[in-house]
Amino acid sequence: MKFIDEYRDGALTQRLLDELRQLVTRRWALMEVCGGQTHSIVKSGLDQLLPPQIELVHGPGCPVCVTPLELVDKAIALASCPDVIFTSYGDMLRVPGSQQDLFSVRAAGGDVRILYSPLDALKIARENPEKTVIFFGIGFETTAPANAMAVVQAKAQGIHNFAVLVSHVTVPAAISALMESPDVQVNGFLAAGHVCTVMGYWEYEPLAAKYGVPIVVTGFEPVDLVHGILKCVKQLEEGRSEVENAYARWVLRVGNVPAQMIINQVFEPCDRGWRGIGIIPRSGYNLRSEFAEYDAELRFPEVQTIETQESDLCISGLVLQGLKKPNLCPAFGKECTPQTPLGATMVSSEGACAAYYRYGRFAWAEKNELQV
Amino acid sequence: MCLGVPGKVTELYQANGMKMGKVDFGGVVREACLEYLPDIQIGDYTLIHVGFGISRLDEKEARETLELLQQMDMLSSELPPAGGGS
Numbered sequence: 316m317k318f319i320d321e322y323r324d325g326a327l328t329q330r331l332l333d334e335l336r337q338l339v340t341r342r343w344a345l346m347e348v349c350g351g352q353t354h355s356i357v358k359s360g361l362d363q364l365l366p367p368q369i370e371l372v373h374g375p376g377c378p379v380c381v382t383p384l385e386l387v388d389k390a391i392a393l394a395s396c397p398d399v400i401f402t403s404y405g406d407m408l409r410v411p412g413s414q415q416d417l418f419s420v421r422a423a424g425g426d427v428r429i430l431y432s433p434l435d436a437l438k439i440a441r442e443n444p445e446k447t448v449i450f451f452g453i454g455f456e457t458t459a460p461a462n463a464m465a466v467v468q469a470k471a472q473g474i475h476n477f478a479v480l481v482s483h484v485t486v487p488a489a490i491s492a493l494m495e496s497p498d499v500q501v502n503g504f505l506a507a508g509h510v511c512t513v514m515g516y517w518e519y520e521p522l523a524a525k526y527g528v529p530i531v532v533t534g535f536e537p538v539d540l541v542h543g544i545l546k547c548v549k550q551l552e553e554g555r556s557e558v559e560n561a562y563a564r565w566v567l568r569v570g571n572v573p574a575q576m577i578i579n580q581v582f583e584p585c586d587r588g589w590r591g592i593g594i595i596p597r598s599g600y601n602l603r604s605e606f607a608e609y610d611a612e613l614r615f616p617e618v619q620t621i622e623t624q625e626s627d628l629c630i631s632g633l634v635l636q637g638l639k640k641p642n643l644c645p646a647f648g649k650e651c652t653p654q655t656p657l658g659a660t661m662v663s664s665e666g667a668c669a670a671y672y673r674y675g676r677f678a679w680a681e682k683n684e685l686q687v
Numbered sequence: 688m689c690l691g692v693p694g695k696v697t698e699l700y701q702a703n704g705m706k707m708g709k710v711d712f713g714g715v716v717r718e719a720c721l722e723y724l725p726d727i728q729i730g731d732y733t734l735i736h737v738g739f740g741i742s743r744l745d746e747k748e749a750r751e752t753l754e755l756l757q758q759m760d761m762l763s764s765e766l767p768p769a770g771g772g773s
Binding site for chain 2: 321322334434460509542561564566574577664
């Protein structure tokens with residue numbers, strides 16, 4: 316397709332990597348925030364083609380991975396209710412809860428359905444007036460406009476048998492939390508291009524200034540990724556810490572204003588727990604009180620108190636903060652595989668552990684390559 | 688989930704008071720809500736997230752970025768290769 320193939324051009328990617336090799340003079344750690352970018356980097360092998368001075372640290376930008384265990388357990392409890400049709404994006408179904416996952420609920424007879432768009436949940440609600448249709452509204456700012464529209468439309472169309480289990484998270488608060496953590500050593504950020512299509516990048520300007528880190532809005536194709544890395548390293552080598560846009564064909568500084576307006580109409584900022592990381596202040600969205608009727612947690616108060624139990628083996632919290640590479644986990648590829656995941660990072664198509672497993676980044680394989 | 692899929696708008700219409708459209712993803716055509724793209728026209732490229740268009744491709748920027756990167760590449764081919772002192 317036009318303007319996709321050009322940005323996948325292997326020869327241009329290689330030549331931009333040559334440019335990068337000439338530019339870099341010392342070690343730099345860059346974090347790609349978005350799990351979609353992690354997959355693209357590992358799939359294309361960019362992590363192994365970069366100059367050795369540049370380390371890519373994988374960030375927490377996998378919505379499935381950071382959805383707190385408590386909410387996964389609540390989803391499982393709601394999906395198990397007899398008069399509920401539980402709907403979700405596909406990746407959430409295999410995420411392990413404390414005892415089971417949503418697929419097990421479906422196997423046991425629960426009505427759990429995978430959706431392409433949250434608007435499909437409204438259609439299911441219209442067709443099943445005797446049931447309550449619950450949608451698992453997770454994601455970063457990219458899915459928030461879609462999930463918000465489903466709520467607005469439910470109200471406008473008078474659909475009352477629809478509710479949302481909301482677990483939205485936002486990127487700027489996560490960048491702040493990472494920079495405030497003494498353990499995280501990141502010199503620059505590749506900001507998630509698709510989140511910025513919605514929110515723009517003006518929110519990142521005070522962060523770049525406060526923490527003295529360059530933040531470069533970056534796309535997903537190999538040429539886009541090396542372009543973002545080049546811009547970030549150039550800033551670091553020149554001692555600058557600004558916000559730049561390496562994805563200008565899709566991203567404006569102001570973002571998508573109509574989408575932001577609906578987000579603000581339906582949601583308000585809240586403190587949010589991130590699986591493996593903990594509570595980050597004002598890092599998520601909750602439904603505003605005007606839309607409380609559509610809040611699944613309020614409508615089913617019996618699922619409020621749930622005891623959660625994380626796997627003792629899983630180190631996904633460290634992986635999500637870029638503190639450990641997935642293949643350094645003792646359970647990686649052994650107790651934990653995409654078929655038997657211990658943590659959500661091994662499940663999602665945006666999880667770093669799943670990317671490392673799928674594209675063969677086993678620690679022993681990398682060791683052998685070094686010896687060759 | 689945050690990975691938007693680019694496609695070309697082939698049809699525009701209204702449904703339930705929302706701007707909707709058909710989007711061609713390299714042969715696969717699906718419905719999408721285009722309410723957040725008030726200026727989008729048939730023939731434009733858009734990025735679809737979970738059934739919603741959230742950005743319109745700026746073709747001029749796409750061309751200019753490629754030209755810029757290709758020029759940068761020509762510049763680097765005129766410089767001696769980085770040898771790390773070897």
